[in-house]
Every structure is written in structure tokens, then in C-alpha cells.
Amino acid sequence: MLSPRALVLRAPGTNCDHETAHAFERAGAIARRVHVRALAQKPLLADDFQILCIPGGFSYGDDIASGRIFALELKTRLGDLLGRFRDRGGLVLGICNGFQVLMQTGMLVANAAGVPQASLAHNTSGRFTDRWVHLAATPGKCAMLQGLDTPFDLPVAHGEGRFVVRTDADLAALGAAGQLVLRYAADPAGRSTNPNGSAGDVAGICDSTGRVFGLMPHPERFLDAVQHPSWNARLDSHAAGAGLAIFANAVKAVS
DSSP states (O other), X not given: OOOOEEEEEEOTTBOXXXXXXXXXXXXXXXXXXXXXXXXXXXXXXXXGOSEEEEOOBOGGGGOSSTTHHHHHHHHHHHTXXXXXXXXXXXXXXXXXXXXXXXXXXXXXXXXXXXXXXXXXXXXXXXXXXXXXXXXXXXXXXXXXXXXXXSOEEEEEEESSOEEEESOHHHHHHHHHTTOXXXXXXXXXXXXXXXXXXXXXXXXXXXXXXXXEEEESSOGGGOSXXXXXXXXXXXXXXXXXXXXXXXXXXXXXXXX
């Protein structure tokens, strides 16, 4: 059986594409890094892949707002390519800056007119935050979180990661629809690990199909136990890191 193929879509300022491609390869996929302008010149290239990932970094220097220009480039140059990719059975993953991009394209939460119903705003601290967080998943229909029922750790690194909605009713509706699939959880000492003030402690969401998933934490930075700051105290040094399971789930879902 041929290995699934993952397209890691990059833009000027993207800086996690190599690590993300490596993560997919560790999970059993064939990964290829592709510049957004190369894909715009040959959109049919996407048909050769089953997974499309927008990785972390600072696309276009986060000019105007994080992910804004990358999202505009996708919409103006590639139209509904992401939607077609999903509708033919592909998976779409957005990590950190990629999550910001997906939010602004309307791929994750949007009304009938394509207007996003939620956004990612500046952290309440007003500062860039780089730390480890504790997470709890409610996988539901999200293909990439299946089996992750036990809380786990991942690192975050962002300045605009605060999940915001217009009203509490909007947040409740997204929860009822099963789209709020990943949240910041209290650590073993009972302290909140929400790093940015996200409404409902939301760390990641999926679309209504479960095939598009965006999250602020970086799973590609925790593929091996030794990457965790406490690996020598409480983790099996030979074990896989929690992040690898997300990529493995993506590969399994399209195999």
C-alpha cells in the first residue's frame, strides 16, 4: 500500500515547515514542502495529496495581523481549493500560525456568507508567550484527535492565540456542535494553563465535518519524550511524545 502524502504549505516567514514535514514522515506519510505561490501556479498539484497542513511561524511577518496576508493569498489565488480538498476526503491541519490562517479563511467556523464566527486575538497579557501547557481533548468527530482521551502536554509559542467569539451563545453553539475539541486544562497541581485568555479555555477547534482541525499548540515540537522539560523525572525516555499521535491519526484517517 502506498504511503499517504502530506502537503506542507509554506509562505514567506513560515519557520516550522521542516519540523512539520518531519513529523508527518515519522507518522508514516510522504511529506513535501510547497510554497503557496508554487501551488497557485499549479493548483492541481494538491490532487496528489491526502493531507494539507499549514504550519507555524510568522507568515509575511504577521503584517497587519497574524495569518491575515497568507489567508488573503489563499482566498484570492486559490479560491475554494481548501474546501474542495476537504470535500474530496482530504484532511486539513493548521498549527499556530496555520490555525490563524484557517480561521481567517472561514474554513473552521463561518456563517453562510463565509464570514468567520470566531477569531484569534492578542493574548490578554499583551505579550508573546512561549511555554508548555496541559491539554484535554474531546475528540468527537475530529479525525486527528481520536484516542487522545487522556490529558497531555504540548508547547505553545504565540502572541495572538486568544480564541474569542461575539457572545457566550456563540461559544455554547460551537460546543453543542462538537467543534470545541481541544482545551487548556489545569495542570496536576490544579493551576490553569490557559496561556492567552481564550474563551472557554479553547486551544483548538474542528470544522463541522471533523476533517479540518486547527490548534494553537505545536504538536510537531513534541514527537519524543526527551523533548519535554520533565522527561527525566516522569516520562519514559523511549516513549513517543504526545504530538506524534496527532500526525499518526491524520495518516491513519487517509490510509
